[in-house]
Amino acid sequence: LLATDGVTLEIADDAVLAIAEFAHRLNAETEDIGARRLHTLLERCLEDALYRAPETGFSALSVDRAYVEAALGAVAANPELSRYIL
Known part of the structure; x- marks a missing residue:
């Protein structure tokens, strides 16, 4: 979807590792939905950028561990919230 907006x-290797770590932890703490959690986490991580891309005009998005932690940290830190959102 981002490519359609130019x-x-x-995605850096450390971002991939961070998403996998979040998925593993959330699967252990809540319902274990396996690899489907990866899709949900990646979508959640990129959600803001997907909606802002057309209006911001930026041409590149670089996702690293810090980006992932900022995007997912608050939700993943709250087990009750993550059960329903992630």
Whole structure:
């Protein structure tokens, strides 16, 4: 979807690892939905950028561990909230 707005997406190796760690932890703490959690987390992580891309005009998005932690940290830190959102 970002490419349709002319935005290049780059996901660093440490971001992939961070998403996997969040998925593993949430699967252990809440319902274990396996790899489907990865899709939900990635979507949640990029949600803001997907909606803002057309209006901001940025041409590249670089996702690293810090980006992932900022996007997912608050929700993942609250087990009750993460049960319903993630």
